[in-house]
Amino acid sequence: MKPYSEMTIYELEQELKMIRKHYRHFQDLDLHLDMSRGKPCTEQLDLSMEMLDELNGEVDLRCEDGTDCRNYGVLDGIREAKELIGDMMENHPDNIIIYGNSSLNVMYDTVARAMTHGIMGNKPWAKLDRVKFLCPVPGYDRHFAITEYFGIEMICVPMSPTGPDMDLVEKLVSEDDAIKGIWCVPKYSNPQGYSYSDETVRRFARLKPAAPDFRIFWDNAYGIHHLYDLDQDYLIEILAECKRVGNPDLVYKFASTSKITFPGSGIAAMATSLNNLEDIKKQLKVQTIGHDKVNQLRHVRFFGDIYGMTQHMRKHADIIRPKFEAVERIFEEELEGIGAGSWTKPKGGYFISFDSLPGCARAIVAKAKKAGVTLTGAGATYPYGIDPNDSNIRIAPTYPTLEDLQIAARLFTVCVKMVTLEKMLDEKRSNAEV
Amino acid sequence: MKPYSEMTIYELEQELKMIRKHYRHFQDLDLHLDMSRGKPCTEQLDLSMEMLDELNGEVDLRCEDGTDCRNYGVLDGIREAKELIGDMMENHPDNIIIYGNSSLNVMYDTVARAMTHGIMGNKPWAKLDRVKFLCPVPGYDRHFAITEYFGIEMICVPMSPTGPDMDLVEKLVSEDDAIKGIWCVPKYSNPQGYSYSDETVRRFARLKPAAPDFRIFWDNAYGIHHLYDLDQDYLIEILAECKRVGNPDLVYKFASTSKITFPGSGIAAMATSLNNLEDIKKQLKVQTIGHDKVNQLRHVRFFGDIYGMTQHMRKHADIIRPKFEAVERIFEEELEGIGAGSWTKPKGGYFISFDSLPGCARAIVAKAKKAGVTLTGAGATYPYGIDPNDSNIRIAPTYPTLEDLQIAARLFTVCVKMVTLEKMLDEKRSNAEV
Numbered sequence: 001m002k003p004y005s006e007m008t009i010y011e012l013e014q015e016l017k018m019i020r021k022h023y024r025h026f027q028d029l030d031l032h033l034d035m036s037r038g039k040p041c042t043e044q045l046d047l048s049m050e051m052l053d054e055l056n057g058e059v060d061l062r063c064e065d066g067t068d069c070r071n072y073g074v075l076d077g078i079r080e081a082k083e084l085i086g087d088m089m090e091n092h093p094d095n096i097i098i099y100g101n102s103s104l105n106v107m108y109d110t111v112a113r114a115m116t117h118g119i120m121g122n123k124p125w126a127k128l129d130r131v132k133f134l135c136p137v138p139g140y141d142r143h144f145a146i147t148e149y150f151g152i153e154m155i156c157v158p159m160s161p162t163g164p165d166m167d168l169v170e171k172l173v174s175e176d177d178a179i180k181g182i183w184c185v186p187k188y189s190n191p192q193g194y195s196y197s198d199e200t201v202r203r204f205a206r207l208k209p210a211a212p213d214f215r216i217f218w219d220n221a222y223g224i225h226h227l228y229d230l231d232q233d234y235l236i237e238i239l240a241e242c243k244r245v246g247n248p249d250l251v252y253k254f255a256s257t258s259k260i261t262f263p264g265s266g267i268a269a270m271a272t273s274l275n276n277l278e279d280i281k282k283q284l285k286v287q288t289i290g291h292d293k294v295n296q297l298r299h300v301r302f303f304g305d306i307y308g309m310t311q312h313m314r315k316h317a318d319i320i321r322p323k324f325e326a327v328e329r330i331f332e333e334e335l336e337g338i339g340a341g342s343w344t345k346p347k348g349g350y351f352i353s354f355d356s357l358p359g360c361a362r363a364i365v366a367k368a369k370k371a372g373v374t375l376t377g378a379g380a381t382y383p384y385g386i387d388p389n390d391s392n393i394r395i396a397p398t399y400p401t402l403e404d405l406q407i408a409a410r411l412f413t414v415c416v417k418m419v420t421l422e423k424m425l426d427e428k429r430s431n432a433e434v
Numbered sequence: 435m436k437p438y439s440e441m442t443i444y445e446l447e448q449e450l451k452m453i454r455k456h457y458r459h460f461q462d463l464d465l466h467l468d469m470s471r472g473k474p475c476t477e478q479l480d481l482s483m484e485m486l487d488e489l490n491g492e493v494d495l496r497c498e499d500g501t502d503c504r505n506y507g508v509l510d511g512i513r514e515a516k517e518l519i520g521d522m523m524e525n526h527p528d529n530i531i532i533y534g535n536s537s538l539n540v541m542y543d544t545v546a547r548a549m550t551h552g553i554m555g556n557k558p559w560a561k562l563d564r565v566k567f568l569c570p571v572p573g574y575d576r577h578f579a580i581t582e583y584f585g586i587e588m589i590c591v592p593m594s595p596t597g598p599d600m601d602l603v604e605k606l607v608s609e610d611d612a613i614k615g616i617w618c619v620p621k622y623s624n625p626q627g628y629s630y631s632d633e634t635v636r637r638f639a640r641l642k643p644a645a646p647d648f649r650i651f652w653d654n655a656y657g658i659h660h661l662y663d664l665d666q667d668y669l670i671e672i673l674a675e676c677k678r679v680g681n682p683d684l685v686y687k688f689a690s691t692s693k694i695t696f697p698g699s700g701i702a703a704m705a706t707s708l709n710n711l712e713d714i715k716k717q718l719k720v721q722t723i724g725h726d727k728v729n730q731l732r733h734v735r736f737f738g739d740i741y742g743m744t745q746h747m748r749k750h751a752d753i754i755r756p757k758f759e760a761v762e763r764i765f766e767e768e769l770e771g772i773g774a775g776s777w778t779k780p781k782g783g784y785f786i787s788f789d790s791l792p793g794c795a796r797a798i799v800a801k802a803k804k805a806g807v808t809l810t811g812a813g814a815t816y817p818y819g820i821d822p823n824d825s826n827i828r829i830a831p832t833y834p835t836l837e838d839l840q841i842a843a844r845l846f847t848v849c850v851k852m853v854t855l856e857k858m859l860d861e862k863r864s865n866a867e868v
Binding site: 037039049051052053055056057059070071072073101102105108112116117124126127145146149150264287288289290291292293294295 | 473474482483489492502506507534536538549550558560717720726728729
């Protein structure tokens with residue numbers, strides 16, 4: 001089919017008429033589908049059910065060092081959990097703190113602590129006139145919600161397939177000491193599925209921030225969440241790179257097993273330099289007596305080691321790969337070449353990012369909603385919920401069944417076409433009037 | 435035996451000689467005993483092992499309302515957990531938020547949130563020149579550590595067997611709007627095992643604080659932790675009392691199952707007014723996607739209901755009651771009538787509080803340590819670790835075996851006598867010189 005932009009008003013009208021018919025057809029189906037959040041589907045959750053068998057009433061709940069996981073103690077995680085998560089995060093176990101069930105909560109705490117107590121002896125952020133964060137966009141709405149909650153000013157930095165615009169990051173960070181952090185999802189990014197290039201990671205490690213308490217918030221949420229066994233993105237390990245270039249304290253790195261075992265009932269972790277760890281533990285020891293060691297042990301016993309975890313992730317991939325592929329196939333079939341938007345083709349993670357023509361995203365999401373398909377709200381991928389182009393839409397293909405997903409994806413393309421056609425017709429008509 | 439105070443110098447010397455012999459005897463035993471923290475013993479932990487059988491690979495992990503506990507969602511806890519913990523806390527399920535594994539962490543968060551965001555529209559505490567908390571003393575060291583960490587000034591209020599000195603609390607709270615909170619362990623208090631009298635609770639509910647954002651931090655850690663089945667302390671339920679007297683938002687109430695199932699792997703909760711809950715949830719939704727629902731379900735399935743939990747607590751009582759009784763018996767045998775200190779006789783909770791003669795506590799703890807018995811550090815029960823009388827020592831009888839505990843308690847009395855005798859002799863001799 002020829003691009004919409006080359007169509008006459010008459011052709012556009014004919015096309016819109018047909019698309020509206022398609023849309024009504026979907027409305028008649030009385031759909032209730034959800035492509036809004038990056039949630040694993042039931043089959044994925046079933047993969048971890050045997051983890052619950054690992055600990056039962058007959059099992060010894062002592063660690064290798066003899067610690068009884070059932071009792072108080074061990075502030076920063078049991079040794080074997082640090083070993084396992086260390087292998088998962090590609091960091092030394094001594095650089096790791098094992099937390100509770102939510103890495104988001106760890107990030108929140110990290111910002112909250114910087115607000116009230118500062119980082120490594122620097123002034124608490126709450127006592128400064130202005131605190132700013134860089135936000136690669138589009139990005140993860142829950143990151144932006146944390147900085148917004150604390151009144152931190154968010155500055156957008158454009159993303160590209162190789163990562164954030166590093167010229168801009170370097171410039172801003174070196175010039176403005178009110179900039180205290182940057183939110184990064186460096187691998188299979190949320191929402192694009194981009195992975196930072198080697199050059200991007202190297203430039204991150206070599207940043208020369210004006211603020212001594214600037215930190216990179218490196219949320220490696222999808223570190224081992226590949227769709228393919230061989231065709232995987234590889235990310236230079238940031239802590240090691242920072243250490244190599246004499247910037248050891250520059251990064252807080254986060255991860256969790258939320259999308260490996262059970263979301264909300266996994267284990268979260270931070271990896272960072274020993275200096276940062278020492279700083280953090282001053283708070284940690286006041287905040288809690290310790291996190292859930294029984295659950296840490298459960299995870300360790302289930303996976304055994306990183307090979308066990310990798311095998312487990314291949315099973316996840318086998319379930320969700322067809323879903324990503326189905327969405328991409330439908331997008332290609334329906335949208336390729338018509339100039340109604342573009343989308344990413346990630347090799348891992350939980351999302352596909354769709355960019356409509358400017359000014360169409362909100363209308364597309366509203367139309368989908370009206371036909372029974374919930375998408376992530378347009379704008380959600382930008383700070384303050386404001387997408388200046390009104391074009392980005394995050395697609396989360398994992399949760400629905402393959403069958404439902406295909407219906408939802410097809411409907412989505414119908415909404416994209418309908419909104420795009422309406423917009424183009426409006427423009428062409430008003431141009432014709434002039 | 436006659437009181438030390440009535441002994442002559444010669445008699446005191448003879449007594450000290452004998453006690454030192456006893457002490458050396460204990461030193462020869464090469465002890466490594468710990469009476470420092472309120473930790474359940476192994477037999478207590480074994481009581482909950484069957485909880486691990488409740489959820490296994492074959493079990494349906496859906497809530498009664500169909501929610502799959504394995505996936506993301508449910509910010510404030512699953513309904514059945516709210517019902518169970520509601521019965522445990524004597525509060526309506528709608529007044530409850532179920533958190534993660536640590537009530538201490540909930541209290542920390544509550545203070546941290548007040549620091550950065552204020553309470554119900556009031557100015558954030560971090561923006562005030564001074565913030566103060568009342569601290570009934572002796573009290574719980576980890577409470578004091580939180581307020582100390584946030585630079586909150588702590589004002590000591592003396593405890594009595596009926597609770598804090600309410601004349602003083604009322605006066606301070608009504609006069610000074612910098613006073614924003616008070617730490618309370620209202621039932622089987624830490625360390626005395628005192629329970630607030632009806633009048634005390636009623637006066638708490640009727641406080642007229644100068645600060646609109648004053649809150650009572652009501653840590654009902656030992657709400658169902660009775661030693662006896664009939665001879666139990668009863669506490670007027672504070673939320674209901676506050677509501678009855680027109681002060682509904684005055685209290686944050688905390689509890690957990692840490693000393694019911696597994697410390698560190700239980701579930702924690704807060705109960706408070708709907709207004710407070712609404713205020714708190716603005717933060718909660720930014721902080722996390724949700725707490726560990728699988729563990730909530732595990733607890734609910736294990737206990738079934740509050741009757742199941744009550745039966746379970748009787749098993750705990752049967753294990754630790756003999757330990758409390760042994761300590762009390764040994765203290766009576768060794769210390770009754772000699773005027774070397776006094777101790778509490780709680781009907782529940784995890785501690786016995788010992789008060790030596792002024793100026794003796796640190797020396798007693800040091801002597802015990804030297805003979806291989808670790809006690810809670812002297813001063814720990816006071817803000818900033820400073821006991822102005824140097825007299826309070828917290829005894830935690832639950833963790834050691836009954837056999838070890840009896841040795842440790844006996845040694846403790848020897849240390850008490852030795853330090854008291856040395857001090858009295860010093861004083862008598864210097865008086866004699868004058």
